[in-house]
Amino acid sequence: MQLAKELKNLDETPPEGIKVGVNDDDFSTIFADIEGPAGTPYENGIFRMKLILSHDFPHSPPKGYFLTKIFHPNIATNGEICVNTLKKDWNPSLGLRHVLLVVRCLLIEPFPESALNEQAGKMLLENYEEYARHARLYTGIHAIKPKLKSKTGAISESTTALNVDQTNTTMNIDQKSAVSSTTTVSLSPSLPSSTAAIKGVTTNLQDQQTVGASETNGTTAVGGSTAGVQKKESGVVKVQADKKKMDARKKSLKRL
Numbered sequence: 253m254q255l256a257k258e259l260k261n262l263d264e265t266p267p268e269g270i271k272v273g274v275n276d277d278d279f280s281t282i283f284a285d286i287e288g289p290a291g292t293p294y295e296n297g298i299f300r301m302k303l304i305l306s307h308d309f310p311h312s313p314p315k316g317y318f319l320t321k322i323f324h325p326n327i328a329t330n331g332e333i334c335v336n337t338l339k340k341d342w343n344p345s346l347g348l349r350h351v352l353l354v355v356r357c358l359l360i361e362p363f364p365e366s367a368l369n370e371q372a373g374k375m376l377l378e379n380y381e382e383y384a385r386h387a388r389l390y391t392g393i394h395a396i397k398p399k400l401k402s403k404t405g406a407i408s409e410s411t412t413a414l415n416v417d418q419t420n421t422t423m424n425i426d427q428k429s430a431v432s433s434t435t436t437v438s439l440s441p442s443l444p445s446s447t448a449a450i451k452g453v454t455t456n457l458q459d460q461q462t463v464g465a466s467e468t469n470g471t472t473a474v475g476g477s478t479a480g481v482q483k484k485e486s487g488v489v490k491v492q493a494d495k496k497k498m499d500a501r502k503k504s505l506k507r508l
Contacts, residue, residue, distance in 0.1 A: 255279055255309070258348055270352050280305045282314075284352055288395065289360045293387030294322070297395025299359075301333070303351065313342035316355060321394040323387045325364045325373035333358070334368045 259279065262272040273283040282303040288294030299320040306312040316333035326334045337346065337354045367373025375383040 255305075262349060262352075267349055267353050267356070269356055272352070280307075282348060285396070286352075286356050286359070287398070288391060289356065292359055293384045294359050294391050294395070296398065297391040298398060299395055301331075301355065303348065310344040310347070313338045314348070314351065316351070320396065321390060323369070323372050323383075323390040324359070325362045325367040325369055325376055326358055328368035332368060334366060335363075336366075 269287040303314040318331040364373035
């Protein structure tokens with residue numbers, strides 16, 4: 253009964269960086285996916301492990317195994333986990349949550365003095381950079397890759413942004429409509445003065461047309477005056493010619 257309650261609690265509020273999976277038909281085996289802590293060679297990897305509970309749990313500690321291959325001093329090549337909490341320091345009051353948190357902390361701070369993987373323990377003590385390089389290599393090859401953000405989530409965000417843009421656009425349109433309405437209302441009282449202005453413009457146009465017509469008539473008058481002057485000059489020339497003829501006849505008669 254206590255185990256079922258604890259498993260339900262783990263499922264509803266899992267520890268940070270740990271996702272617990274429970275088989276409803278068999279509570280004796282607990283699976284967990286542990287995220288590699290940031291700043292460690294196990295970062296950007298997820299490691300699957302299992303806890304096998306004994307028949308007299310919690311009086312006896314569970315046994316822990318990594319199912320994902322990992323290069324770590326306290327984890328054997330077969331995945332067995334060596335940590336004091338699961339051995340001599342076990343206490344029935346600790347619970348599964350505490351065990352899972354201790355295992356994740358083991359990825360942050362290994363204990364090479366009690367190593368199950370002697371190569372990893374020795375390398376960690378003598379050349380940390382080489383140890384970290386091996387651990388990162390194992391992480392890149394064997395660890396589960398974290399899932400990227402789902403496309404559905406991205407589409408939802410885009411749709412939300414689009415809806416916001418549409419809302420803003422609608423608001424802008426409404427604001428413009430309001431401004432247009434205000435402009436129309438403010439202009440309505442001044443319609444009579446606008447009509448007077450239009451009449452004034454019409455009158456000016458008529459005056460301009462009258463002036464244009466007068467100027468045209470003036471041009472016609474000037475043209476008529478010019479024609480009269482030309483006719484007058486022609487008459488004078490004709491009179492002078494006739495006078496010359498008369499003078500010539502008089503001279504001819506005197507000679508006779």
